[in-house]
Amino acid sequence: MLEVTSIKKGIVLDHITSGNGLKIFNKLMLDKVDYPVVLLMNVSSKEKGRKDIIKIENRIDIDLDFLGLIDSNITVNIIEDNKIIDKKKVKIPSRIKGIFTCHNPRCITNFDDSAFPTFKLVSEKHLEYRCDYCEEITSYKL
Amino acid sequence: MLEVTSIKKGIVLDHITSGNGLKIFNKLMLDKVDYPVVLLMNVSSKEKGRKDIIKIENRIDIDLDFLGLIDSNITVNIIEDNKIIDKKKVKIPSRIKGIFTCHNPRCITNFDDSAFPTFKLVSEKHLEYRCDYCEEITSYKL
Numbered sequence: 443m444l445e446v447t448s449i450k451k452g453i454v455l456d457h458i459t460s461g462n463g464l465k466i467f468n469k470l471m472l473d474k475v476d477y478p479v480v481l482l483m484n485v486s487s488k489e490k491g492r493k494d495i496i497k498i499e500n501r502i503d504i505d506l507d508f509l510g511l512i513d514s515n516i517t518v519n520i521i522e523d524n525k526i527i528d529k530k531k532v533k534i535p536s537r538i539k540g541i542f543t544c545h546n547p548r549c550i551t552n553f554d555d556s557a558f559p560t561f562k563l564v565s566e567k568h569l570e571y572r573c574d575y576c577e578e579i580t581s582y583k584l
Numbered sequence: 585m586l587e588v589t590s591i592k593k594g595i596v597l598d599h600i601t602s603g604n605g606l607k608i609f610n611k612l613m614l615d616k617v618d619y620p621v622v623l624l625m626n627v628s629s630k631e632k633g634r635k636d637i638i639k640i641e642n643r644i645d646i647d648l649d650f651l652g653l654i655d656s657n658i659t660v661n662i663i664e665d666n667k668i669i670d671k672k673k674v675k676i677p678s679r680i681k682g683i684f685t686c687h688n689p690r691c692i693t694n695f696d697d698s699a700f701p702t703f704k705l706v707s708e709k710h711l712e713y714r715c716d717y718c719e720e721i722t723s724y725k726l
Contacts, residue, residue, distance in 0.1 A: 477626055
């Protein structure tokens, strides 16, 4: 089995749904950084059979709403001195600010820079959000 | 430091030039497989300061010419029972068959399926290849 030893200081995104790892790696633009990063895909998981993991050897800010939107199974482990000092479970955000744009081409948020797109969750199952401006429903896809 | 313990059976692509790891991971379509794979980027290297590594927990066929074209620094380690049983150094291929197409839009290889594109290396420095059919020079970019 492939395993990665602990990191000294940084962030571990654990329990990523198998197959989502590379998409998250790309979204976080981890191929552009200059510190060590590791992507593990299809490693065995007690709970889920298989999972993906991302290890980041640096303390960076990660938008938990963004992660929750992509994959609400993720656990974020914060590592200091080889130990987990904090563990955060992400969840599907009830409100979204600026992560995606409104699908309605006539919505003011798509042509007026001062109208910043914000949304309210209306369906967890389908990841559907209602625009605060035009009330159009936008569903998020990774 | 991030490290990955050895794999039991499979392939390790070592000494990948730092930054090339994700491109090779994508070219080999390793996000589509169902066995464990690991991409390490920016890990420390005695020789080069930093390097990328790809570990594949499966014995798959990899085109060494293709790897040599992408990054001639790569070492391919074949693993069985946790041990390296074979080590291959890739090199820039002197002849290419079908990895890329001829840049000359009028070349017969671009419209006749029976004329398979083949090339001969003319410049290692610029990765330039001469088409066997039309003699146009095509330079390869990752």
